[in-house]
Amino acid sequence: QSWDMPTPYGDSTFHTQNIAQFADDVREATDGALDITLHSAGSLFPHAEIKGAVRNRSVPLGEFFLSRLSNEDLAFGVDSQPFVATSYEDAARLWAAQEPVITELLAEQGLIPLFSVPWPAQGLYTNGEIATIDDLNGLRFRAYNAALEEFATLAGAAPVQIEASNIPQAFATGQVEAMITSPSTGVNSTAWDFVTHYTPINAWVPKNIVVVNQRMFDGLDADTQAAVLAAAEAAETRGWEMSAAEAESMTATLADNGITVYEPSATLIEGLQAIGETMLGTWDAAASDSARAVLNAYNN
């Protein structure tokens, strides 16, 4: 049997490399009985359509950015809520709390989560050092979702919508002056061309998720199912390690290319966490029971 698998990111992204390894593992464990063909970089379906394509069985399985679904239920987006989980340990605990809840939510759409791998934690890119939260005041700040827009407003910055592909030009022309994103994105967009300072504030640790269609999965024989689940578990473990290694090497690359990498000051962290608290209040008011369940499980 041959399965097509769309993923949104390019071949050099560690997520894609991890999934390629997953496909190899499955092929090997099933002696070629299940052959997964990877279609990376959105070549089969645009990112926005991948979940729908798995749901209607256009493809049996696929990968997407988990918190894209937070408009469906805030439980999907807890990992992108600023300053809830700010380290790999926290992120792992959060995923342990999140997994049963979203498994149930995805089951309503006939989807089974196979594994989820985080991006490196999100850091702050600026020109000049940011010592306290007041330094963000008045800066034009890149915001690509509702949470970031709220964050920028609370920090006194002006949120600006910029597509990822447009980041270098937007900085070069002064359209934006600060952004929060992962060190990987910073390296890929050669951030040293347009900013001078980076600080790992670890605002949040967002994740990608790989889901399989329930009916397609049920159509496999028991041995193949077991092989897929075993490979998925291995991919999750491997992916988390790759992510941590990526965070380290990409931060080093930033420094090698002349960006000043500095640890955030205690006052900055304090200010950021105060904003995080306020945002959590807004979040809580809009949250569904399932979303609150995730947060409660995480906090206890």
Place this chain on the structure above:
Amino acid sequence: MSRLLQKLYDVCGMIAGGLILCICLLISAQICLNAFGRFAPGILPSTIPSYADFSGFMLAGATFLAMAHTLRSGGHIRVNLVVSRLSQTTQFVAELFVLIAATGLIGYATYFMGALVVESVHYGDVSTGIVPVPLWIPQGVAAFGIGLLLVAVVHTLFDLLSARAPILSSPGEV
């Protein structure tokens, strides 16, 4: 009946034109906000939430709603270099084939676009941006537009059969 349908294609075409103007206005408003934020920061909000999403949805609406109107004005292009050298009878047969093939494909597409809308309604799908837009609304417009294209193709097929002569190669007559 034929004139009523033609009216419907044209009205939908005009709505499509209106949507393109709306995209233009929406983006221009955003540019004005950018300029304001640059020269007098903090007075006006700096962004129109999800303006890129809304522009995209309006673009999809404009594309699908204009399809029938464009077809009937001979705006969709085809290669007629080969066919135009054939006899009138052969041209007629070729056009019959063209319209039947188009009816088949667009009918197929209409059915499945409809299925897509039903699925979006069933699962309550919303867009992923800052403003959650129920996807069945823009998808429904798209499905309606492609359905109208199906009607226009079948309409043209009837025109061909009643004219008993090729009509596609001289777009003025369609």
Place this chain on the structure above:
Amino acid sequence: MSDPMIGLILLGLLMALLASGVWVAISLSLVGLAGLVFFSNAPSGLVLASTFWGHSHSWALTALPLFILMGEILLRSRMSDDMFSGLVPWLSRAPGRLLHVNVFGCAIFAAVSGSSAATAATIGRMSVPELTKRGYPESLILGTLAGSATLGLLIPPSIILIVYGVATEQSIARLFIAAIIPGIMLMTLFASYVAVRAWMNPDLIPAIDETFSLREKFRASRRLIPVALLIGGVIGSIYGGLASPTDAAALGVVLATILAWTSGAFSWKLFGAAVMSATRTSCMIALILLGAAFLSVSMGFTGLPRNLAAWISDMNLSITALLVALTIFFIILGCFLDGISVIVLTTSIIMPMVSAVGIDPIWFGIYLVIVVEMSQITPPVGFNLFVIQGLTGIDILRIAKAAFPFFLLLLLGVLLICLFPQIVTFLPTYMAS
């Protein structure tokens, strides 16, 4: 069935459908459907619907109808006539005269728009009627337009370089900088070709008998002011950081409307006609894009382009042989698929072999864009050909014939950057140090 056999069957089907006069968009979709139904196990109907929907609402695409609308407004205002009259004194001595408006007009507009279809539509809307009216030969009008409009892909901003940069994780800023000199090089090649043709055959180009004093030249140039304001405003908004390239298209429409009104001879009726004409043209292009996207997805499921690329990869060629093989491969694929699809469908296989032989990925990106530019003007599937047929009603095969010399010039461009890679790498290296 073997891959080459499947490929030939689908190609034959596409040719037969197009030749019998089936609309281009429908032909592409039908071939895509045939590929899915007969040569893959994907549910074709759902894939068709997801693809049509998924590709119809992309943000990058919204600039297209706006640029087309801008061209329609300019055509109906006095500005397009003014622009040509203003340029006549300056170009009266140049070999090829006003044909250079196509070349330089496209190059300037390419600095505003990211796609070649928008460039062809906007410049062609004005230049084709004006040049025809002035008695220039059809083949050169169409050829220069189709050829030069491909610069829209290379001269930044460029949608296709963004796609390549995202898919291969190369810096988009560096790719844009690397594209500048090759863009100027191609523009020079095109202009030289026009000049050589005019020089070899002086009767080809209608004469401009008057001679103009410098003072007259400057007086006539006043008529260029509105167009200069428009171009300056649009480019300025992008590089001044007020607008992204997509945003700038909307600004172009607003500015064009204001200037059309202030320069006189414009009315609500003309505005309405411009909007409706733009709506039909962009609908035509969008429907073909949807058909092409579906065909591309279908090819993704059947794995044909991937297997073909893998076959080249297995040959373990040297750099030179690899580049020759890839160029042939891309030219053939580019006849039948649109440029972005070609890149998206093959990078996974192509990039590893490119880096294995040590080719600079930034250089390769520029190489790819020039090769993809060729695909815009090769029949049967070439978007510039479609756009120009939409503008003029002239059949794509005749336009393709007129554009063939420019295909060869692009090939020459590829040869030049292969022989002298510095053309591409000089600026990015210089900027980095």
